[in-house]
Amino acid sequence: MEIPLLRYQSLALDQIQSTCSFPFTFSDRKHKLFTNTSLFSGYRFSFHRRKWRSPFDRISCSSLERGLHTRLKPKPSRTDVREDKETVLEETRVRKPSSGLCSQIEKLVLNKRYREALELFEILESQGDFELGFSTYDSLVSACIGLKSIRGVKRVFSFMISNGFELDLYMRNRVLLMHVKCGMMIDARRLFTEMPERNLVSWNTIIGGLVESGDYVEAFQLFFIMWEEFSDVGSRTFAMMIRASSGLGRIFAGRQFHSCALKMGVGEDIFVSCALIDMYSKCGSIEDAQYVFNEMPEKTTVGWNSIIAGYALHGYSDEALGMYYEMRDSGVEMDHFTFSIIIRICTRLASREHAKQAHASLVRHGFGLDIVANTALVDFYSKWGSIEDARHVFDNMPQKNVISWNALIAGYSNHGRGEEAIEVFERMLREGMIPNHVTFLAVLYACSYSGLSERGWEIFQSMSRDHKIKPRAMHYACMIELLGREGLLDEASALIRNAPFKPTPNMWAALLTACRVHENLELGKFAAEKLYGMEPEKLSNYVVLLNIYTSSGKLKEAAAVVQTLRRKGLRMLPACTWIEVKKQPHVFISGDKTNRHSKEIYQKVDHLMIEISKHGYVPGRKYLLPDVDQEERVSLYHSEKLAIAFGLINTPDWTPLQVVQSHRICGDCHNAIKLIAMVTGREIVARDASRFHHFRDGSCSCGDYW
Numbered sequence: 180m181e182i183p184l185l186r187y188q189s190l191a192l193d194q195i196q197s198t199c200s201f202p203f204t205f206s207d208r209k210h211k212l213f214t215n216t217s218l219f220s221g222y223r224f225s226f227h228r229r230k231w232r233s234p235f236d237r238i239s240c241s242s243l244e245r246g247l248h249t250r251l252k253p254k255p256s257r258t259d260v261r262e263d264k265e266t267v268l269e270e271t272r273v274r275k276p277s278s279g280l281c282s283q284i285e286k287l288v289l290n291k292r293y294r295e296a297l298e299l300f301e302i303l304e305s306q307g308d309f310e311l312g313f314s315t316y317d318s319l320v321s322a323c324i325g326l327k328s329i330r331g332v333k334r335v336f337s338f339m340i341s342n343g344f345e346l347d348l349y350m351r352n353r354v355l356l357m358h359v360k361c362g363m364m365i366d367a368r369r370l371f372t373e374m375p376e377r378n379l380v381s382w383n384t385i386i387g388g389l390v391e392s393g394d395y396v397e398a399f400q401l402f403f404i405m406w407e408e409f410s411d412v413g414s415r416t417f418a419m420m421i422r423a424s425s426g427l428g429r430i431f432a433g434r435q436f437h438s439c440a441l442k443m444g445v446g447e448d449i450f451v452s453c454a455l456i457d458m459y460s461k462c463g464s465i466e467d468a469q470y471v472f473n474e475m476p477e478k479t480t481v482g483w484n485s486i487i488a489g490y491a492l493h494g495y496s497d498e499a500l501g502m503y504y505e506m507r508d509s510g511v512e513m514d515h516f517t518f519s520i521i522i523r524i525c526t527r528l529a530s531r532e533h534a535k536q537a538h539a540s541l542v543r544h545g546f547g548l549d550i551v552a553n554t555a556l557v558d559f560y561s562k563w564g565s566i567e568d569a570r571h572v573f574d575n576m577p578q579k580n581v582i583s584w585n586a587l588i589a590g591y592s593n594h595g596r597g598e599e600a601i602e603v604f605e606r607m608l609r610e611g612m613i614p615n616h617v618t619f620l621a622v623l624y625a626c627s628y629s630g631l632s633e634r635g636w637e638i639f640q641s642m643s644r645d646h647k648i649k650p651r652a653m654h655y656a657c658m659i660e661l662l663g664r665e666g667l668l669d670e671a672s673a674l675i676r677n678a679p680f681k682p683t684p685n686m687w688a689a690l691l692t693a694c695r696v697h698e699n700l701e702l703g704k705f706a707a708e709k710l711y712g713m714e715p716e717k718l719s720n721y722v723v724l725l726n727i728y729t730s731s732g733k734l735k736e737a738a739a740v741v742q743t744l745r746r747k748g749l750r751m752l753p754a755c756t757w758i759e760v761k762k763q764p765h766v767f768i769s770g771d772k773t774n775r776h777s778k779e780i781y782q783k784v785d786h787l788m789i790e791i792s793k794h795g796y797v798p799g800r801k802y803l804l805p806d807v808d809q810e811e812r813v814s815l816y817h818s819e820k821l822a823i824a825f826g827l828i829n830t831p832d833w834t835p836l837q838v839v840q841s842h843r844i845c846g847d848c849h850n851a852i853k854l855i856a857m858v859t860g861r862e863i864v865a866r867d868a869s870r871f872h873h874f875r876d877g878s879c880s881c882g883d884y885w
Contacts, residue, residue: 663693
């Protein structure tokens with residue numbers, strides 16, 4: 180049984196007298212871990228140092244073995260290297276004194292003009308054998324790190340070696356950091372192994388690189404070897420190892436490091452505290468994360484961001500929003516990450532008011548042009564019905580990345596505006612942005628939702644042909660849905676059979692949806708059986724088949740599906756619809772009369788039913804909601820009708836209505852809302868579990884396919 184942090188913190192200093200104990204176990208170097216609650220079995224850290232010449236003599240790094248078939252021999256001593264190189268250089272060439280280009284390189288790096296500095300270095304390199312000074316090499320290392328240029332790293336390091344530059348410990352650490360920051364971990368491991376001497380900076384650099392690259396197991400192994408040599412490690416090391424514990428999802432390991440950090444007096448260090456908050460949050464203990472945050476002597480921006488993100492990660496959106504307002508009131512400076520987190524929380528809460536406040540604060544605090552926060556805004560406005568606002572934010576971004584483009588394309592897709600989605604996609608290509616799998620997924624969904632079958636096939640085929648991106652199962656699901664929309668069910672079935680991988684539930688679900696729309700009972704039953712085998716406990720699979728049977732008049736078969744649901748203990752939940760009126764959310768459940776305005780709402784629904792009946796509306800008893808019980812199915816007072824009636828009563832005639840549903844809209848309500856939009860002259864936007872529906876003048880943006 181794990182001891183809660185509130186209790187074990189007081190025990191830590193009593194239990195750890197002369198050692199910091201880490202009883203962890205690794206089963207093998209292929210990361211097959213954790214047969215029990217420990218990481219390294221029986222390992223005890225003493226504070227007596229032992230020197231080890233090469234750390235990689237004692238551990239096996241799988242990625243190192245992939246890059247180097249045999250261990251490289253230790254580098255000759257510094258004296259031998261210098262004498263050998265000087266002999267060769269004296270026989271072949273005469274070194275030139277430092278050029279004025281060196282000072283220019285240093286000035287460019289000082290002003291963070293890294294690309295120009297490396298271009299100037301290449302000019303210097305081509306002009307001859309210049310002897311560069313220590314400060315110039317140091318600046319070139321900074322330029323390579325700033326650009327994360329692998330090519331630059333290779334050229335600068337090669338120039339160092341070929342010109343016989345003698346590296347001291349500081350410069351060796353800088354070269355090691357250069358390789359780590361540019362992701363060249365195989366070379367970094369080799370350089371670290373061959374270092375004639377190492378200090379704490381050397382160890383922290385290589386371990387930090389392993390953690391950053393996700394090699395958490397090797398980071399742990401190397402840390403234990405380092406502990407034998409440097410038992411007085413600092414807060415940075417503990418912060419890195421707590422991050423590694425978080426990466427492995429092992430709260431027990433993180434707690435051990437927490438205890439040891441307390442023993443060594445760095446438990447309240449800002450970096451350690453922030454790492455602990457992040458670790459406890461990601462490992463599922465938000466209470467411990469909150470305790471660490473409360474104990475921070477100085478609550479920094481990173482600390483606030485960490486705890487807010489922790490609450491958001493566990494679905495405590497209201498609590499996260501409350502922490503944000505506490506942060507604002509405390510006077511701590513907020514950064515673009517703060518606003519990005521809050522905007523994503525608002526996306527989950529469907530709170531346009533809070534999102535607009537966060538947007539205003541973002542601009543007010545000088546982050547109005549930040550790429551991360553603005554991408555979050557594009558995503559928020561797209562998901563909550565304001566695609567025009569999303570486009571406005573996007574167009575005003577001075578810089579855009581592929582995630583920004585994907586967010587806007589997906590927004591147009593969800594709103595059924597396929598032509599605009601394709602236009603943005605083509606503009607993206609023209610501006611030289613390289614699309615990824617998500618880009619194609621968004622644009623293919625746009626083609627599917629909007630019935631652009633010919634254009635969809637062209638884009639699908641261009642993935643591998645023009646962009647060298649192999650289509651995945653989700654891309655195939657889009658194409659199956661596109662074929663299904665056209666009624667080409669045999670072709671859709673053939674695409675599943677001929678896929679280069681085993682069909683996924685999403686592919687069969689797309690076919691089942693097409694069978695529901697086109698009332699193909701036999702093929703729908705076949706697709707449903709495939710889904711049952713893959714997802715036997717997923718309610719929606721049974722409900723779609725139930726829709727097919729009911730709409731086809733197969734009541735006996737429909738009853739059998741209902742019996743199966745009861746036998747499996749799967750209960751269809753009440754359907755809910757939300758509408759925001761005067762900045763306040765209002766929730767409606769089908770057939771519910773608990774609202775204090777229920778009488779007026781039901782009278783409005785009855786009046787609307789009479790009005791739309793004049794235009795041909797007939798209540799559709801054959802339609803089923805995907806997640807509501809039997810009594811609510813036969814009711815005319817579905818939650819979306821109640822919410823729309825409430826909105827019509829409480830808003831001006833010229834304003835559009837927007838409702839959010841927990842379920843896929845049923846066919847009866849879909850037909851009714853089209854006619855309600857026509858007789859009232861209102862635009863009604865409904866976001867259901869499938870997509871956005873824009874009802875206007877008796878039609879819907881989905882083209883009656885959802």
